[in-house]
Amino acid sequence: MKKALIDFNNEELSALYRLLSSRYDSFRAQNLKLNMARGKPSPEQLDLSEDVLNAVTDINNCYSRDGIDCRNYSDFYGLSELRELFSQILSVPFNNVLIGGNSSLTLMYDTISRAFLHGLANSPRPWSQEEKIKMLCPVPGYDRHYTICESFGIEMISIPLTGSGPDMDMVEELVAKDPLIKGIWIIPVYSNPTGDIYSNEVLFRLANMPAKANDFTIICDNAYPFHTLTGSFVKPICLFDMCCAAGNEDRPIFFASTSKISFAAGGVSCIAMSDSNFKKALPSLQAQFICMDKLNQLRHARVFSDLDAVKSRMLQHCELLSPKFDLVEKALDANLSSYGVASWNLPLGGYFISLKVMENTAKRIIGLCKDAGLILTSAGAGFPYSIDPHDCYIRLAPSYPSLEELNTATELLCISILLASIENILSFSD
């Protein structure tokens, strides 16, 4: 019967350390090349969308439902089929949806860039003319949001996630009094990496809270709306309706893509926002493109003809992904639970498991794994400025490796966690 590591005496700790070290050395000797760092779909997942590749094959079938020749310039907002689809995915009216290129991240960057250059619908002046811009960042969160902020010199304020969204008392208090807080990043469904699903109460409070900045913006990155790991789906969020009802229709700007529905590098993205935000954005958007890649839009429109088609593809992804998540969760449970040195979420969807280890051990664990051939997301990546204040969060991305690789990777990870935890406990008793 195992007991919590903290209850081991020094001799017991040293003995366990020696045993684990020799197992760790045997992993090191294998020259492993394992990677659980990024949320990449596996080749098998990408193969599911062969039908997308084959959907537009010759000069006679490159016309859209409305008879548009998708090879040519036209339709700045994108094909109506896809605008309809994303309008349903995001619960935003059809006219407020624009289809982008392959990456929603580009659209997010462009939105922030536009705010700096020209301002958003309700900005008194471009953000570049403010003394400083601050944004709220629920943590742990998505490192690329922070990279966008850093590239514009935006000051980031961490807000803890609670399991059903950010700590709203904190959000409301800050937003009500500071005019330089211009926005918040949210990933409302299966948040990266914690798996949070924002409750309706949280969404309602975000939509309704008073904000000192007139142009306070919810950057709603809905990257994983149907990315179930259980086979059941969450209802589309109705943040736009809530904001409209609160008289704050310009507050949310939505982003989504098919990166993890079809192809991570060859999907389609979208941005959705209010009429006034579009009006303000149009000169800048129209200066950038005549139309996006409609041939790729057509491929997607043919395969994903409605929400049911998206959902059935996501169930196929689920079949491939859920055994991987199960394997990792079971291995963590079997190897760690009784030692009391780590906890983790059991996500219902998305691409990540968020692991919480003893304070001051995450960097060491990630380093140990790296030295033995397992690359994990770098320490602190889930936090603004890459600083995890307690050095205790590790993001696991089980989607890409095979089951066999995951087995080895998780065993090595658990050994590394125990080694680092013992080192940490022994350092206190020195």
Ligand SMILES: Cc1ncc(COP(=O)(O)O)c(C=O)c1O
């Ligand atoms: C939360 C989140 N947003 C956006 C992206 C990237 O989206 P896209 O491929 O549409 O740029 C990812 C990819 O992992 C993500 O996790």
